[in-house]
Amino acid sequence: MAEGESVDMSKLLERFYERLSEAGLKSTRQREVIFETFFSLNRHISVDELLAEVRTTAPHVGYATVYRTLKLLVEHGFARPRHFDDGQTRYDPQDEDEHEHDHLICIDCRRVMEFDDEVVHARLGQIVRDFGDYDLTRRKIELYARCRIQDCPHRPQ
Ligand SMILES: [Zn+2]
Ligand SMILES: [Zn+2]
Structure with missing residues (x-):
């Protein structure tokens, strides 16, 4: 969610x-x-x-x-x-009609954000099908990024 x-x-x-x-x-x-x-x-x-x-x-x-x-x-x-x-x-x-989603994790403050990008999802499905007769059933994308926000409010004290 x-x-x-x-x-x-x-x-x-x-x-x-x-x-x-x-x-x-x-x-x-x-x-x-x-x-x-x-x-x-x-x-x-x-x-x-x-x-x-x-x-x-x-x-x-x-x-x-x-x-x-x-x-x-x-x-x-x-x-x-x-x-x-x-x-x-x-x-x-998780809610009942939860969509598969991916995560962006801030390595400075450990904040975890969610995204669900249709273009990425479509591309991944295509990559899987390019291997042959496969359907993508699950994906796991984790992006780790540094937080450039000075005094990030999410940073643990
Ligand atoms: Zn999540
Ligand atoms: Zn941060």
Whole structure:
């Protein structure tokens, strides 16, 4: 999901509860807080970062609960794990009709931005077909760039 894109939280939560009950799991207050925090922040977030954010509203939530809830979100299509070049796993919020998208990563401030360029996508499809009878099913493009913004607001303190 594009960063900053607003989400219909009640609709998302409803789908989350449906998936949970299908899986025979209960919807707990902690799972709900984690889910809501994850989707309202709507960025590529690590377990530790999400834990810190969740604890501002629910101070007693533990690491394992956040970790397991994110796993659950991945299993049920609400999140995708991403691995950029720093060994961290980041979770990317996914909406129902999510398009495959690519990432631009700032190597100075670690900001992750998304793009979906039709010209690039079409060209990649053509490259695959040039090899013979193949259809492109998945792609992974990561662009690493330096941030030239003085006092970049995203740079960690
Ligand atoms: Zn993404
Ligand atoms: Zn930057």
